[in-house]
Structures are given as structure tokens and as C-alpha cells.
Amino acid sequence: MPKETAKNRILRVASDLFYREGIRAIGIDRIILESGVAKSSFYRNFASKDDLVAAYLEYHQDLNAKDLDEVQRQHPNSNAMQLHALIDKFVEKMKTPGYRGCPFANTTVEFPDSSHDNHIKAVKGTDENWNRIAILAEKAGAARPLELAELLRMLCNGAIMLSYMKKHDFNPDLFSATAHTLVDSHLFSWTVSRKDD
Amino acid sequence: MPKETAKNRILRVASDLFYREGIRAIGIDRIILESGVAKSSFYRNFASKDDLVAAYLEYHQDLNAKDLDEVQRQHPNSNAMQLHALIDKFVEKMKTPGYRGCPFANTTVEFPDSSHDNHIKAVKGTDENWNRIAILAEKAGAARPLELAELLRMLCNGAIMLSYMKKHDFNPDLFSATAHTLVDSHLFSWTVSRKDD
DNA sequence: AAAAAATGGTACAGATCTGTACCGTTAATG
DNA sequence: CATTAACGGTACAGATCTGTACCATTTTTT
Incomplete structure (x- = not known):
């Protein structure tokens, strides 16, 4: 080899x-x-260190895309379950020892100048990821998919920051329960009965 | 003068x-x-640049403490209203043009080494702030004050990150509504009638 | 085996950043 | 007015960091 x-x-x-x-x-x-x-x-x-940083960001963008692909493979018949699986996957990541937050968010903080290439690429990275999740929310039948996606995004970003700052003192259980409840409430709030998708 | x-x-x-x-x-x-x-x-x-950074962090710690003092002065008879006012104050801050997120969170990202003085001081800064808010939640009569404080903290940190990354594309209204509802639901979930505190 | 491509080693230029030394000047204080 | 404290200006040491130049060596391919 x-x-x-x-x-x-x-x-x-x-x-x-x-x-x-x-x-x-x-x-x-x-x-x-x-x-x-x-x-x-x-x-x-x-060509330069920034060029390597760009490759680093693309690498993490691929990782995120693969995570999304995986949950879609695992639950091909239910977009709702894909959302729940995504939350679980995210919680598992937070529990891993070396977890140090979202690489995109961290990059934007390390390069505050919003016209800097690294900053722009990092913002684009998360946006693409969350756009896919918003589409997922729509397919899952959320009444207001963009709203659900934004709330999930807020909650996730907050949990990331908390787990980053508090390390092992942070228990992701509360986040997990809240996120799952949030998804359910947005999927079921507009109708009484659930229709399998 | x-x-x-x-x-x-x-x-x-x-x-x-x-x-x-x-x-x-x-x-x-x-x-x-x-x-x-x-x-x-x-x-x-x-003595050094780090010494100045320490002063910078203490300065923002003072600002946070003064914000808390102010809402307590403005609503001396209702801890619940203090919480709501705090959320409003936070939203107003996010709307200001130069807003660039939480200085403590940013500092921990800029100094990832958790044994670094700047990192430690930044973590301590947010902790003190949110501990005061947890006490506020308790005084306001929340059934699970620590849980409410942690959820608020997650939501706020997430909103901070979003508004930082999306700049003017971020509308804080959804955050605001969600945070207020969250507070109310935690204050009223254990009893049917509200008792003024 | 010969040619071509990829890699290793290292010295060094150029810029930047933190921190120090030294001295002159201005402002507050008795 | 004299003394003391605070500030200004600047040169420079020492470390670090990005990026280049140049040449030898190894690996792959033809």
C-alpha cells in the first residue's frame, strides 16, 4: 500500500x-x-499558512457533511429521526475527551476581521451545514423549519461554548433533552396526529 | 478637572x-x-501584555456586574422582572453596531490552553456572572433555578455566536421571545397562580 | 536502468512582537 | 520655588514567525 x-x-x-x-x-x-x-x-x-487553514476548514466541512450523510443513511425513511440522531451524534461528540468546540466558530473568533479569507470560509462552513439541517426540518414537516433550525443552532452553539468552557463540569443531558423536545414540539405543534414521512 | x-x-x-x-x-x-x-x-x-489582558477582563467583569446591579435597581420588587429586563438588555447589546460577542468566550478561544491565566480568568468571569443569574432565578421562584440558568446560558451563548457570525443577518427577535418564554415557563410550571415576590 | 517527481535538510531573509534601557520633559505637590 | 512623581521619545535586544533559496536524497514511474 x-x-x-x-x-x-x-x-x-x-x-x-x-x-x-x-x-x-x-x-x-x-x-x-x-x-x-x-x-x-x-x-x-x-502556498501559505492561510492556504493550509483553508484546507483545515474544508476538512471539517467534509466531516460535517459526512455526519449528515450518515444519519440520512441510517434513517432513510424518517427525517424526524434524522434530526434526533443528529442531536445524539452531537452530544456524543461533546462527550469525547479532546472536544474543543466548533472549529468554524473558533476560527471566526481567532480571525475577527470579517473580510479575512479564513473568517469568510468559516462562516460559509457553518452556514452550509445548518442550511442542510433547515432543509431536513422542512422535509420532516416542521411548521416553521427555519425557526426550528435557528433555535437548534442557537442551542447547539451555546452548548458547544458551555462544554468548551466548563469542560467536564458540563453535563450535556439537559441540552440533549431540551433539543429533542424542541424538535418534537416543532414537528407536532401544528397537527395533532403524526404522519410517518 | x-x-x-x-x-x-x-x-x-x-x-x-x-x-x-x-x-x-x-x-x-x-x-x-x-x-x-x-x-x-x-x-x-x-507589567506585561497579559497583565493588561487581565485588566481588560476585569473591566468587562465590572460591566457585567453593573448591568446586573442596574436591573436590580430598576425592578427592586420582582426578581422575575429582573430576569426579563436582563434578557432585554442583552438583546439591546446584540443590536449595537460594534457588537462582537462575549469577551470572555472570545478570550477562552484565543487562549485555548486551559491553564493559561487569561483563559482561567475569562472562565471565572462568566461563571461569576451566571452564578448571580442563577441566584436571581432561585429568588424569582424557579422550580429548578440551576436548570433555568443553564438553559438561559446556552441560549444566550448561542445567540451571541450567531449574531457574531451572521452580523446583521441575525434577527434577535426569535431569541428574545424564546428566552422570555423560557423564563416564564420555569417560573410558572410548578404552580398555577403567580405570587408577586 | 534512466528519467521524473516527490521529499529532506538547512540556512537565512524579512517582518513582527514583547520587553528593557536610558534620558529628557512635563505636571503635580510640598 | 524646589522636589517628587508621572510621562514622552526612542533605540535596541531577543525571541518568534512566515516564507525563500539551494542542494542532496529518496521514491516512483517509464
């Missing part, structure tokens, strides 16, 4: 470092050291 | 710059330039 390319190794190591320790805090030298790659190899594969 | 001290001018200018453009993005030279102070004067008043 072919050896992992230098580009892949760099992106893998950098993604981990960027996420865990922050983009601005991690220098090129650190990435080179931990990925065991020559500096010249780095700049052959990435 | 006495001229503003150099220390005050530095803190005032730095707080604005740190908040608007980020702590790591702002160098000492920029602070010196915009506050019209000599570099030597800076280091006479602050």
Missing part, C-alpha cells in the same frame, strides 16, 4: 493541532516538527 | 481594540499608537 503523502500528513497533523491548540498559537515550525516533514515540502504543498 | 491618567487611557483604548479586533491580533505598538502614550509609560503601568 502506498505511503501517506506529505500533504496528507501535514493536513492531518495540522488539523489536530489547529483544533486543539488554536490556529494562531500553532506555528509552521511546530507543524513541520510533528508531521516529520521538511519545511520545503510544506511550502511545496501549501 | 484632572487629566485622564495614562493607565486609564491605555486600558480604555486597549479594551476597545481587544474586543473589536482580538487580543492576539493587537500588538503593544498599536495600543501605544492609538492611546498616544509612550512605550515606557505602558510598561510602567502594566
Whole structure:
């Protein structure tokens, strides 16, 4: 089997470092050291550090898209269950030891200038993700899908921030219960009986 | 009237710059330039940049405490109304042009190392604030005050992040309505009739 | 095996940032 | 008015960070 390319190794190591320790805090030298790659190899594969950051954001965008794909595969006949599964998946992520919040939100905070490429790309990343969820909410039969999606987004972002700041002192159970209830209430509020979708 | 001290001018200018453009993005030279102070004067008043960051965090902690004091003065006879007024005050803040999220949350993202002084102080800042709100919820007669406070905290943090990332595309009305309803539901869920406190 | 592509190693330029040293000047205070 | 405290100006040390230049080596492909 072919050896992992230098580009892949760099992106893998950098993604981990960027996420865990922050983009601005991690220098090129650190990435080179931990990925065991020559500096010249780095700049052959990435035009600049910002270029690597862009790849890092695209990588997480792919991860999010795959999560959505997965819940759609697991529950092909119920958009409602897809929403609930998405919440569960999200809670599981928050429980993992190395969890450090949303990479897109963190990036926008590390690059406050809203005209900066990294900032723009990060905003676009979450938007695409939540747009898909809004479509899911619509397909699931929510009376006001955009409203449900926005409330879910608020709740999730808040839970992310809380779990990030409070670490193990944060219990995601309350978030989980509230999010599930929120979905149900929006799906059932406009009709008394449920129709399987 | 006495001229503003150099220390005050530095803190005032730095707080604005740190908040608007980020702590790591702002160098000492920029602070010196915009506050019209000599570099030597800076280091006479602050031992280091981190020392200034600590003062910046304390400054925002004071602002939060004053907001709480104010709503308690405005509604001395109803803890419930204090909670609602706090939400309104928060919404107003989000609507102001230069709003750039929670300085404490942003600081923890800019300094991901949880053992870093800035990170620790920022976490402590929000905790103190929300502890006071939890006490308010208890005094207002919430059945589960800690739960109400945590849900409010999640919603607020989420709304902060959304308004930060979406800027003017974010309409805080949905947040406002949801937060007010949340407070009411937690205050009235355990009893049918309201008793003025 | 020969050619081509990818990688390694390293020195260094150039910019930036924090913090110090040193001295002169202004403002408050007795 | 004299003393003391606060401030201004600036040069510079030391560290760090991004990015380039140059050449040797290894791996892959033909």
C-alpha cells in the first residue's frame, strides 16, 4: 500500500493541532516538527499558512457533511429521526475527551476581521451545514423549519461554548433533552396526529 | 478637572481594540499608537501584555456586574422582572453596531490552553456572572433555578455566536421571545397562580 | 536502468512582537 | 520655588514567525 503523502500528513497533523491548540498559537515550525516533514515540502504543498487553514476548514466541512450523510443513511425513511440522531451524534461528540468546540466558530473568533479569507470560509462552513439541517426540518414537516433550525443552532452553539468552557463540569443531558423536545414540539405543534414521512 | 491618567487611557483604548479586533491580533505598538502614550509609560503601568489582558477582563467583569446591579435597581420588587429586563438588555447589546460577542468566550478561544491565566480568568468571569443569574432565578421562584440558568446560558451563548457570525443577518427577535418564554415557563410550571415576590 | 517527481535538510531573509534601557520633559505637590 | 512623581521619545535586544533559496536524497514511474 502506498505511503501517506506529505500533504496528507501535514493536513492531518495540522488539523489536530489547529483544533486543539488554536490556529494562531500553532506555528509552521511546530507543524513541520510533528508531521516529520521538511519545511520545503510544506511550502511545496501549501502556498501559505492561510492556504493550509483553508484546507483545515474544508476538512471539517467534509466531516460535517459526512455526519449528515450518515444519519440520512441510517434513517432513510424518517427525517424526524434524522434530526434526533443528529442531536445524539452531537452530544456524543461533546462527550469525547479532546472536544474543543466548533472549529468554524473558533476560527471566526481567532480571525475577527470579517473580510479575512479564513473568517469568510468559516462562516460559509457553518452556514452550509445548518442550511442542510433547515432543509431536513422542512422535509420532516416542521411548521416553521427555519425557526426550528435557528433555535437548534442557537442551542447547539451555546452548548458547544458551555462544554468548551466548563469542560467536564458540563453535563450535556439537559441540552440533549431540551433539543429533542424542541424538535418534537416543532414537528407536532401544528397537527395533532403524526404522519410517518 | 484632572487629566485622564495614562493607565486609564491605555486600558480604555486597549479594551476597545481587544474586543473589536482580538487580543492576539493587537500588538503593544498599536495600543501605544492609538492611546498616544509612550512605550515606557505602558510598561510602567502594566507589567506585561497579559497583565493588561487581565485588566481588560476585569473591566468587562465590572460591566457585567453593573448591568446586573442596574436591573436590580430598576425592578427592586420582582426578581422575575429582573430576569426579563436582563434578557432585554442583552438583546439591546446584540443590536449595537460594534457588537462582537462575549469577551470572555472570545478570550477562552484565543487562549485555548486551559491553564493559561487569561483563559482561567475569562472562565471565572462568566461563571461569576451566571452564578448571580442563577441566584436571581432561585429568588424569582424557579422550580429548578440551576436548570433555568443553564438553559438561559446556552441560549444566550448561542445567540451571541450567531449574531457574531451572521452580523446583521441575525434577527434577535426569535431569541428574545424564546428566552422570555423560557423564563416564564420555569417560573410558572410548578404552580398555577403567580405570587408577586 | 534512466528519467521524473516527490521529499529532506538547512540556512537565512524579512517582518513582527514583547520587553528593557536610558534620558529628557512635563505636571503635580510640598 | 524646589522636589517628587508621572510621562514622552526612542533605540535596541531577543525571541518568534512566515516564507525563500539551494542542494542532496529518496521514491516512483517509464
